[in-house]
Structures are given as C-alpha cells and as structure tokens.
Amino acid sequence: MGRKRLVTDSYPVVKRREGPAGHSKGELAPELEKGIQPLNVDEVELELLRQFDLAWQYGPCTGITRLQRWHRAEQMGLKPPPEVRQVLQTHLGDPRFQFSLWHHYPL
Template sequence: MTAKNGLITDTYKVVKKVKRSNRREKKPPSPPAAEPPQLSEREVDLQQLRKFDLTWQFGPCTGITRLQRWERAALHGLNPPQKIKDILLRESTDPEYTHSLWRDYPL
C-alpha cells in the first residue's frame, strides 16, 4: 500500500450511497399488553401490611407487633387505616401477619 499523496482515497475507491427519500424507519412491533398476574388475597393483604410498615407517619415499627403499632398510632390521633386493623384481627395467629417487616433485623 504505497501511495504518492498518502491519502486513503488513493488506495480505496470512494463509494457514495444513494439516499432514498421515501424510505420508512422500521420499528419493531410493540408487544401485546400483558395482564398483571392475579395476586391471592393473602398476597394482597401482606402487601398492604408491608406498605403500612414502611409508612413512617404512624411511628416506628421495630420491637412491637403491627397491631400494637396500629393501636399506638390511633391513640396519638394519627388515623391509621382501619383496613389494616381488620386484616390483623382476622389473621391474629399468623406471625407473617402480626410481626412487622423488620422482625428479622436486630435492634
């Protein structure tokens, strides 16, 4: 590859592409809207209880049960959701319902 001028166009032929004005961009077809998976009643309840645990407006939740936290929040006029208390009273023996999200972490 010896070139007199040292330009690359001396060695390789210049090829220009022809532009097409009516060319459309191809977009991949959008996937069909998938329905969200149906959650069981237990999963919905536990999801609401986790949300209750993460809502700091009702005070700290470490070291006490969810029902104790709900009652303390009600005592202080923080208006915790009645639905949470209903869930807790309905499932009062299941530790997954009664203990807070943070029960597995040391204080």
C-alpha cells in the first residue's frame, strides 16, 4: 500500500528568502525603529476608553455616552473600571472622550 497522502503533497515546496537588508521577520527595519514615538497621555487614555467600548460585559454602548454607560454598568453591579470614570471626568467637554467608537455610525 505505501505512504498515506497528505494535503501538503499537492503543493510545491517554496523556500523563502531573507527580507530586505538582511533583517528577519520579527524585527523592525532600523529606519522604522527610529520613527516609533511613545504614546502621549491622551492616546493612552483614548485606548483605555476604546477597550471599554469593546468590552461587552458592560452592556451595549450605542446611543449613550461612555459616562452614561459606566454609570449604568455600576448600577447593575457589573463593576466597570474606575480608571475609565476618572478619565471621563477629566475630559467632560471633549467629544473624543465622551462618545463611543460607534457614535459616528448611523443606527
């Protein structure tokens, strides 16, 4: 009978060569490493709020502000992160912080 056929038997073997300038896949090119800037405080806070928007355990986030969603989750005993409330309280007038990711999309 012989050897059992594998799916990979029907595809040719392709050898990959090294990328440009001799760096491997997992490394950044030296010219790109210089261009990476550390995140400023606003970007870190906005990322925290985006993660809060994507966390389904605090309920839906469309049609209400992030602060309203935070209060609703707290009233329901869902224990939303206190850091989110602190960020929202410090940026009360800024729509970038108050409205969720989905604010600009029609319902």
